[in-house]
Amino acid sequence: MCEYEGPRFTKEVADERYKDRFVTYLFSCGDDGMVIDGFGTAMFINHSCDPNCETEDHGGRVYIVAVRDIAAGEELTYEYNLCDSDDAEADCYCGAATCRGTMFSEAELKRRARVAKRLERKAKRS
Numbered sequence: 001m002c003e004y005e006g007p008r009f010t011k012e013v014a015d016e017r018y019k020d021r022f023v024t025y026l027f028s029c030g031d032d033g034m035v036i037d038g039f040g041t042a043m044f045i046n047h048s049c050d051p052n053c054e055t056e057d058h059g060g061r062v063y064i065v066a067v068r069d070i071a072a073g074e075e076l077t078y079e080y081n082l083c084d085s086d087d088a089e090a091d092c093y094c095g096a097a098t099c100r101g102t103m104f105s106e107a108e109l110k111r112r113a114r115v116a117k118r119l120e121r122k123a124k125r126s
């Protein structure tokens with residue numbers, strides 16, 4: 001088990017602080033609008049659609065927890081379930097048989113489909 005540690009601030013502060021940075025290690029924790037600016041081992045754990053770990057929230061602290069036995073030397077992974085509101089792509093190339101092709105969460109994919117439809121309708125009208 002490994003905690004996702006780092007300073008915490010609001011999404012607005014994070015957006016401002018990292019607007020010019022391509023790579024960030026922000027972990028958004030729930031609906032309170034706060035993010036953790038990853039600083040530690042957990043920030044290096046990669047995404048997989050067939051992960052061997054998952055994240056657990058315990059009173060606002062985020063832990064990466066194994067969901068099955070992990071062999072020595074096996075890479076730790078968990079599902080990112082990204083929900084960024086910006087337009088950045090997050091294609092997945094994890095290679096798992098069950099790969100979804102994206103690191104976005106189901107909810108985020110639905111939201112993006114809605115936005116795309118709205119833009120399509122708007123484009124047709126004009």
Ligand SMILES: [Zn+2]
Binds near residue numbers: 092094095101102
């Ligand atoms: Zn994948």
